[in-house]
Amino acid sequence: MDKVNIIPCGPDRMDELVAFIARMNDDPAQHVAYFGVGEADVRSTLAEAVIPPADGFYLAYENEKLVGIFGVDADPEIGRAWLLGPIIEHDAWQQIADELFNTILPVIPAGIREHELFCDAKNVNVRQFAERHQFPSRGETAIFSLERDAYNRHPIPAHIQNFQESYFNSFERLHNELFPNTYYTARQMVEKLDDHHRLFLATDGDKLLGYHFCKTESESGYVDFIGVDSSARGRGVGVSLLASGLDWMFAAPTTTRINLTVNAENDSAQSLYKKFGFVCERVTIGFRKTLQG
Numbered sequence: 001m002d003k004v005n006i007i008p009c010g011p012d013r014m015d016e017l018v019a020f021i022a023r024m025n026d027d028p029a030q031h032v033a034y035f036g037v038g039e040a041d042v043r044s045t046l047a048e049a050v051i052p053p054a055d056g057f058y059l060a061y062e063n064e065k066l067v068g069i070f071g072v073d074a075d076p077e078i079g080r081a082w083l084l085g086p087i088i089e090h091d092a093w094q095q096i097a098d099e100l101f102n103t104i105l106p107v108i109p110a111g112i113r114e115h116e117l118f119c120d121a122k123n124v125n126v127r128q129f130a131e132r133h134q135f136p137s138r139g140e141t142a143i144f145s146l147e148r149d150a151y152n153r154h155p156i157p158a159h160i161q162n163f164q165e166s167y168f169n170s171f172e173r174l175h176n177e178l179f180p181n182t183y184y185t186a187r188q189m190v191e192k193l194d195d196h197h198r199l200f201l202a203t204d205g206d207k208l209l210g211y212h213f214c215k216t217e218s219e220s221g222y223v224d225f226i227g228v229d230s231s232a233r234g235r236g237v238g239v240s241l242l243a244s245g246l247d248w249m250f251a252a253p254t255t256t257r258i259n260l261t262v263n264a265e266n267d268s269a270q271s272l273y274k275k276f277g278f279v280c281e282r283v284t285i286g287f288r289k290t291l292q293g
């Protein structure tokens with residue numbers, strides 16, 4: 001192998017970074033799950049990063065040719081970092097991955113205790129990388145998508161409403177119970193609410209039965225969280241919440257498809273999604289390492 005130079009992305013190489021990720025991520029054996037598929041998805045993932053990608057990403061070049069990238073994002077509030085990659089096109093995959101890894105580690109802010117990786121289950125290189133660096137597996141996740149043409153509408157009953165602060169405590173309690181330790185806190189979701197982020201609530205008087213937090217990106221929508229209190233399940237609340245969010249996301253003419261991820265073993269949620277026309281596109285595997293000390 002010729003000498004590989006590793007350099008920070010910086011603002012000037014953003015287009016090259018996006019094009020490389022989009023091209024490589026098309027192949028399941030190279031796919032890193034955070035980025036989605038296509039340049040628009042890659043750009044919107046990068047735009048959401050807390051650490052600006054120009055600072056968080058490093059590029060590996062061999063004889064002026066881009067052969068690999070690896071980046072990091074982190075949220076000090078929840079103490080977690082996401083390792084975005086590695087994506088490498090080279091026979092010395094693991095060696096270049098390690099060099100990039102050593103370069104991006106110092107970018108992670110102090111106080112971060114958890115590091116996550118997330119790739120297509122067919123990405124053998126990232127799986128081996130995770131194993132060598134002792135990242136425990138968190139199991140498999142299915143990625144579902146729904147094309148506009150395949151959307152099977154369901155009626156929405158009256159008890160679905162937009163978020164109101166009076167339900168915040170119940171919402172926070174339910175979110176922490178259903179999704180402990182996840183990537184957005186209840187407060188973070190509420191703070192994000194705007195023209196592109198909605199939080200639907202299913203209520204019965206003062207009682208919160210369930211919620212659905214979803215968002216629209218440039219060409220797609222995303223179901224972030226949907227949950228129904230265990231005492232209210234099996235009565236159509238999940239259908240109503242999902243229908244409200246899907247109708248809202250597809251009301252944006254730019255939304256061509258809606259994506260979501262779900263635990264590969266969560267049969268009840270998967271059958272809910274299939275009722276609306278969602279299909280499983282990909283199975284991914286996540287890894288999370290908790291740092292000691």
Ligand SMILES: CC(C)(COP(=O)(O)OP(=O)(O)OC[C@H]1O[C@@H](n2cnc3c(N)ncnc32)[C@H](O)[C@@H]1OP(=O)(O)O)[C@@H](O)C(=O)NCCC(=O)NCCS
Nearest residue numbers: 178226227228233234235236237238239262268269271272
């Ligand atoms: C998934 C969840 C939101 C469904 O909510 P719900 O209000 O019980 O769902 P509904 O009563 O509207 O049921 C809708 C469909 O979901 C599926 N479903 C719901 N519960 C199910 C179960 N126990 N087993 C199999 N399918 C089930 C069925 O397809 C059902 O349609 P059907 O009644 O015509 O068969 C709820 O179980 C939940 O909050 N689970 C915990 C959080 C979670 O896993 N969220 C999804 C993570 S991405």
